[in-house]
Amino acid sequence: MTYLPAGQPAPAFTLFDQNGQSVSLADLSGKKVLVYFYPKAMTPGCKVQACSLRDSESELAAHNVVVLGISPDPVARLKKFEEKEQLNFTLLSDEDHAIADAFGVWGLKKFMGKEYDGIHRISFLIDENGVVEKVFDKFKTKDHHQVVLDYLQNKK
Numbered sequence: 414m415t416y417l418p419a420g421q422p423a424p425a426f427t428l429f430d431q432n433g434q435s436v437s438l439a440d441l442s443g444k445k446v447l448v449y450f451y452p453k454a455m456t457p458g459c460k461v462q463a464c465s466l467r468d469s470e471s472e473l474a475a476h477n478v479v480v481l482g483i484s485p486d487p488v489a490r491l492k493k494f495e496e497k498e499q500l501n502f503t504l505l506s507d508e509d510h511a512i513a514d515a516f517g518v519w520g521l522k523k524f525m526g527k528e529y530d531g532i533h534r535i536s537f538l539i540d541e542n543g544v545v546e547k548v549f550d551k552f553k554t555k556d557h558h559q560v561v562l563d564y565l566q567n568k569k
Contacts, residue, residue, distance in 0.1 A: 415517050416516060416517035416518050416533070416535055416548065416550070417515075417516050417517050417537065417545055417548070418545065418548065419545050419546060419547055419548055420544065420545065421544065421545050422543055422544055422545075423438060423446075423448070423516075423537065423539045423543050423544065423545050424438075424512065424515035424516060425437070425438055425439060425543075426438050426512045426515070428483070428505040428506055428507055428512060429488050429505065429506050430488075430491070430503050430504060430505055430506075431488060431491035431492045431494070431495045431503070431504045431506075432488075432492065433488050436481070436503055436505060438481075438539070438543065439543075441479055441481075442541070442542075442543065443541050444477050444478070444479050444541060445476065445477050445478045445479070445538060445539065445540055445541060445546070446478070446479050446480075446481055446538075446539040447466075447473070447478050447479070447480045447481070447536060447537075447538055447539075447561060448481050448483060448516070448536065448537045448539060449462070449466070449480065449481070449482050449483070449534075449535075449536035449537075449549075449557070450482075450483050450484070450513055450516065450518045450532045450533065450534065450535055450536065451463070451482055451483070451484050451532065451534055452484065452485075452531055452532045452534065453484060453485075453486060454484055454486045454490050454491055454493070454494035454504070455490070455493065455494050455497065458534075458554040459484070459494075459554070460498060461554045461555050462534075462554040462555075462557050462558075463482060463494070463498055463500055464498055464500075465554075465555065465556075465557060465558040465559075466480050466482075466502060466557070466558050467498065467499065467500050467501050467502065468558070469558040469561075469562060470501050470502070472562055473558075473561070473562070473565075476565040476566075477541075478538070478561075478565065479502070479503075480502035480503070481502070481503050481504075481505055482500075482502065482503070482504045482505065483504075483505045483507050483512060483513065483532075484504070484505075484506070484507065484532065485506075485507055485508055485509075485510050485513070485531075485532060486504075486506060486508075487506055487508055488506045491504040491505075491506055510532070513532050516535075516537060518532055518533045518535045519531070519532055519533075520533060534554070535548065535549065535550045536548070536549040536550075536557065536561065537549075538561070538564070547564055549561060549564075
């Protein structure tokens with residue numbers, strides 16, 4: 414699996430959010446966008462990661478960062494996840510994993526001795542011009558938000 418490296422233009426995409434509305438990356442031009450891919454809404458690791466991002470909203474906003482979470486979940490499941498965890502950012506449904514493929518995060522995974530295709534937990538910070546500024550691929554779900562914030566703070 415080879416994912417999109419920093420310095421490359423982010424793939425253009427339009428997906429449905431948890432409310433069934435179309436959201437395009439192009440709509441967020443002029444802002445930094447943290448596109449984070451996660452395997453499945455409402456699972457323990459995904460919950461920890463999402464809630465940590467939720468709780469870091471003001472710190473991320475101070476750096477002009479908007480968060481988009483992308484998973485292969487259907488819109489209805491994303492809505493339940495948003496409501497249950499009181500999430501304050503956009504969740505996008507990539508049921509056919511076309512966007513995960515475009516970013517290079519869909520591929521072979523191993524869990525408890527089984528192999529299957531799925532989303533790898535990787536995040537991309539896209540700059541105001543639509544270019545991948547930073548790829549976050551080494552983090553634990555509980556400290557993902559802090560890894561992103563540390564990068565943003567040390568960049569100044």
